Amino acid sequence: MSETAKKIALVTGGSSGIGEATARALAADGWHVIVAARRLDRLEKIAEEIGGEARELDVTSQESVDKLAASIDHLHLLVNNAGGAKGLDPIEKANIADWEWMYETNVLGTLRVTQAFLDKLTADEGHIINISSVAGIQPYAGGAGYNAAKFGVTAMNKVMRIEFVDRPIRITEINPGRVKTDFSLIRFKGDAAKADAVYADKLNLSAEDIAESIRWVAGLPAHMNIDRMVITPRDQVI
Template sequence: MSIATNGNGRCAVVTGASSGIGEASARALAADGWHVVVAARRRERLEALAADIGGTAVELDVTDDVSVAALAQQLDRVDLLVNNAGGAKGLEPLAETDIADWQWMFDTNVLGTVRVTQVLLPLLEAAPDNSGLIINMGSVAGWDVYAGGSAYNAAKHGVRVISRALRIENHNVRVTELDPGRVATEEFSLNRFRGDAQRAAAVYDGELNLSAEDIAEAVRWVAAQPAHVNIDVMTLKPRTQA
């Protein structure tokens, strides 16, 4: 099966696209003329989004090799990959963390990024004029460790390593590491606090926060740069977050 792209042929794949930064990025890219393949686990949300932006919905679990391989089999062209699927669980001190949470965070944030990158890299390498681009969604948590964040800090450090390794090893595909600071995305916090809405909301209450659309605009801008330009790292924080 081959996914039809828009008139200029440019195709972007956005993982974790069913909500938050992924959804906002898909909308921003579509508005900029990309055909966007929105990929995530929640198919109903994806289909609604794809219908809204003129894109294509593909159900995807980045922790599953078969699911990732199936994504690649549906594509014959990819110019841009936004590795956005990820998340955090828990905010306990390291000594009290659940190893299962560590495993989920590494499998989703780190190995999920590797899986999708590996299967789509040949298509990205084939993009016209060496214009292939990968945007890895990192975090300021990958630079600065904070109390209760050990597993997520370690996972986002892993995303940094992946981005740097790709930059060193492959000069036919551009790689950008995008590192947001505090972004008010409800589902991220709900997942972290296991559905505790009050605790999730408290993270953002009384703070100046970025929105998912702020990060999406950075994704759109990076993707709009000419093929000879590589934005290595971009960090975005609200004004009050030092």
């Protein structure tokens, strides 16, 4: 396909992990992919390798989101992947700043980007894929802040389906289970030993596993909508 004929996908949080793997999978499937995140140097390398575009984006900044939206005329697929967790503290010792970051990034970040591109996605009969987590379904001790954020994403996805049902767009939620990426390293603020212990002696999904599910959902006929996909390794039950 020519560059002008390709459908355009935007992947937030595209500089590593699930976001990077998704960008690569979509590009291999014929999409023109815009990878967006804060680490522009990393994005530029990925974009060069997949024949896409790199754009700097901080989903916690309305100015940053608006600037990105103003630079993109058409959009057929939005993958709201930017997110993450910080800390594993019990509620009685919860770090308010960590909770604020998780809510700003996971919930309000998804809201900002969706609002900014909704009209363009509608005009192009597009698709929104929101990356939540099994943490948005099943709470666990120490996870209250992340649970609250991802429960928020799950609720927002359901309301999008209700409120956007008369628009020619699709809405999908992906709920990954245990995926071995730098997720836990970020959660534990660089403590590699704690991060590695999360995945030790367990089956783990890869970022590419989740990217494959996103690629498949995005490639389905436009009259089909996958509301939710829950994906876990065989040894993880929620």
